[in-house]
Amino acid sequence: MDRVKLFNDFLSQKGLKSTSQRKLILETFLESASHYSTEELYLKLRKEHPRIGYATVHRTLKLFAECGIAAERNFGDGQTRFESVHADEHHDHLVCTKCGLIIEFEDQKIEELQKLVASQHNFKIENHRLELYGLCKHCRSPK
Amino acid sequence: MDRVKLFNDFLSQKGLKSTSQRKLILETFLESASHYSTEELYLKLRKEHPRIGYATVHRTLKLFAECGIAAERNFGDGQTRFESVHADEHHDHLVCTKCGLIIEFEDQKIEELQKLVASQHNFKIENHRLELYGLCKHCRSPK
């Protein structure tokens, strides 16, 4: 559990405290590979821990993002989503507009061409987002 | 003025009315090539037409999007922006995180590679977004 240590180091370095809620939220967040909205993770946690508060879940997700173990995403449904980040890996997304399925991909050629475009405009890229929206394999076929 | 006719056809086809506000908003929207938030366009309009309402501006922008003469964009600053769409042209964006400058580009190779990625996942693309965030030419150089 490398990310747990990473988060604890982040907390102590910032003078923040290690609480049972933070441990619980991190554990649950790491359990699944999904792209959670605050609401979704809150509802999942509340099943087993009815005392947990929405604000705590949200604040903790923001902390994950701040320390780099989570990334904030926005797929245009009006909710910010958080996903677990592995080391310095990067990926982009295919998003099914019908069932919500999210597929991750990385294409090195596209990444290169992005850099080329940026340099042609004298632009220094800090980050980017590429999302392909459409119908997934299952939602394409009627039946 | 092709887009004016397009909008009027859209209105009459839907049983909607052609009002002085709608004419004015469309005219002002088309005048500039910028990526307007509702707020921005509202403030611009209000200078010459203090009686216009925010809700009317917003509703009208949504109508533009619905009839295809505008597209909704979201560059992560929490505001929906509307830009004029020319025919079926498509483009992506470079966004300066410091000054807000928006540069448009289209790279045919990237578009091709996106299709390839999609087909590899048996995915049917409906639309996509590619945004490169960073520093523009001016904001890069200190001075």
Place this chain on the structure above:
DNA sequence: ATCTTTCTGAAAATCGTTTTCAATATCTTC
């Protein structure tokens, strides 16, 4: 001109997110 329907603008409502605040938990220091 009259009637019917849609539109407008101000204000209120909504939705996701963030902040506030009093009670509680954690961490230090003795």
Place this chain on the structure above:
DNA sequence: GAAGATATTGAAAACGATTTTCAGAAAGAT
């Protein structure tokens, strides 16, 4: 293991962008 200092929690309120409501005004049909 207390006691004190500081950060955290959860509920509720505040927030900011967007959307809806509603009564009066305007547009279009007859």
